[in-house]
Amino acid sequence: MNRIHFLRACWEDMIVIESNGLFAMVDTGTDLSTDQILAYLDSIGVKRLEFILITHFHRDHYGSLPALLERYPVGKVYMKTFSGLNIADSAGRPADQAYNEAELKKCEEMCETARRVSELVIIDETVDQVSVGDFHFQIYGLTDAIREMYDDPASPYHGKICFGENVNSTAMFADVNGTTVYLGGDAHNSELEYPKYTNQNDQYAKLAGRQIDLFKVPHHCCGNIFNEETLKILKPRYAVVTNFAKSVNGQFSGNRDLLLQANPEVTILCTDLCGYMFTLGPDGELSYEEIDPWPEDREKPAWML
């Protein structure tokens, strides 16, 4: 049985990979979601995680990592470390030097814990293929893109702190029985004046070079998620946006329209009111069901209504 579980979340990523009784996680939500994650993992019988991948060092992706490392044996931790030069925090507020220093310290502490209780793999350039059950993953990293653009005297960004940590997002392709899944953290396209890192999502996606069955859309939905040329190749069949539907149909509708243009049959799901569990069948068939609904006893915030 091969499944991918996108837990209910808004502006957070917490994705569980399941293959024949083995489990792994891609991003761990904020620390405010720890109880929700642990309860969900208990409900599906998780006793161990083969790996946890942190796509980039923002709180909405690394937040529950310490609790998960405390609760479960974890085979490996793949970590995209913090650049130390973040212009904005994970909520988009300006990040000052104190914020960056505190985040650097937190990143070092988490790496230290991961080294102690698991095996830490720092994501830099491409990480070799990793398998969990029937899933075969390719993890693509960058060198510290922000640091490189900041330090290179030939860079138009030399000496300027002008990027958010999303630019450092790694991307992962998962292949299982002929189905391709693209999990890209908060990687998104931007027309940087530094060719090596421009249009990051396109660069990652072109590595797949074929239709993507399931695409985790970066929840910020900023810029174009892919350009039209890339979308002609990828034509996602399902797109999961870890953001609220109201926003995807409103201020971020440009990206919704891009997905529909690439594949008028695309199913777009938003994780604000419930999560989704995809089952990936032996012959490439894909189906999903709703999971992890918004708790009845918990009031919905106004922006959801």
Ligand SMILES: [Fe+2]
């Ligand atoms: Fe994020």
